[in-house]
Amino acid sequence: MPADQNAPADPNTVAGSNPPAGGAPAAYLYVMDTLADWETGYLTAELNSGRCFAVPGTNLPVRTVGLTPDPVTTMGGIRIVPEVVIGDLPAAAVAVLILPGGETWLEPRHDPVLALAADLLAAGTPVAAICGATMALGNAGMLDERRHTSNDPGTLREMCQGYAGASRYADEPAVTDGDLVTSSGLAPVEFARETLARLGVFSPATLAAWYRLMTERSPEAFAALTDSLPRTDPVR
Numbered sequence: 001m002p003a004d005q006n007a008p009a010d011p012n013t014v015a016g017s018n019p020p021a022g023g024a025p026a027a028y029l030y031v032m033d034t035l036a037d038w039e040t041g042y043l044t045a046e047l048n049s050g051r052c053f054a055v056p057g058t059n060l061p062v063r064t065v066g067l068t069p070d071p072v073t074t075m076g077g078i079r080i081v082p083e084v085v086i087g088d089l090p091a092a093a094v095a096v097l098i099l100p101g102g103e104t105w106l107e108p109r110h111d112p113v114l115a116l117a118a119d120l121l122a123a124g125t126p127v128a129a130i131c132g133a134t135m136a137l138g139n140a141g142m143l144d145e146r147r148h149t150s151n152d153p154g155t156l157r158e159m160c161q162g163y164a165g166a167s168r169y170a171d172e173p174a175v176t177d178g179d180l181v182t183s184s185g186l187a188p189v190e191f192a193r194e195t196l197a198r199l200g201v202f203s204p205a206t207l208a209a210w211y212r213l214m215t216e217r218s219p220e221a222f223a224a225l226t227d228s229l230p231r232t233d234p235v236r
Contacts, residue, residue: 025095026061028084030113030133036101037076039130039185042192042214043098047201052210054203056230060096065089067112075102086112091119096199101131101185106139106159114140121179128195131185138163147177151184189214203228 027047029040046052050059066072066082073079097113097120104110114136117127121142129137134150137143139160146168150156153169173187174194181198183191193211196202202210206228213221 025093026063027096027098028063028065028089028094029098030100031064031066031072031074031080031082032100032102032104032110033072033074034103035072035074035080036131036185037074037078039188039191040098040100042188043128043195046192046196046210047096047199050201052206052225052229053201054206054230058201060199060201062098065113067109086116089116091116091123091125094120094125096126096128096195098195099127099129099133099136101133103132105132105136110136114142118142124179126179126181126195126198128181128183128191128198130183130188130191134182135160137180137182138165142180143168143182146180147175148180148182149173149175149184150182151186203230 027044029044044062047060048062050057053059063083064080065084065086067086069082069085071079071081097117099113099117117129117137118140120127131151134143134148135156138148138150138156139162141162141164143163143165146165147170148165148168149170149172153166153171156163156169157166174181174183174190176194176198179198181191181194183194189211193207196210197207206225209221209225209228213225
């Protein structure tokens, strides 16, 4: 009997069992149990909506990638089914890999995504890591020759046996070195700003105005942002 095409989707269906279709690269958010929901929200909202992009009507779709097709649960209790699994994700499909904070980053289960991050950086594709993800990169040796930041330099030294990049540590909220963005978990706005700047999707004027609005939270800052956009529609 043919399936009912109008039937609701099975909530237990795993979305990550198929590789991504061809087309333009997307932003990929790595999803994992204990993912820190709030740390990437500013960034993913701007990329996926494109509401402040320099080219009107464009965006950078955000997709989720996991170790397996199984659902994960974020720190905030949100259940996410990965759209694709790491093993099915070709590097050419990735415009930026976003690595959020979480409580399990120093466990070896995350080695496949760290290997992907290394391959992407070697190919000149941006990787943006915040909070606990910076510790995983440090433990994997990917911060040794790059200027970077994290939550705390002492924690990097004490908990990451593979870390030898103390001389390149910068006591700043977020840092960009080439194709790598790193950030403290307490700086999601700066994390978004640095990543948006590296991707070049906002005009410089819009990026400055956006950051002003997110930190100043004033009517004047909102007006500056709307004035910087190449369209007349207000930001919502």
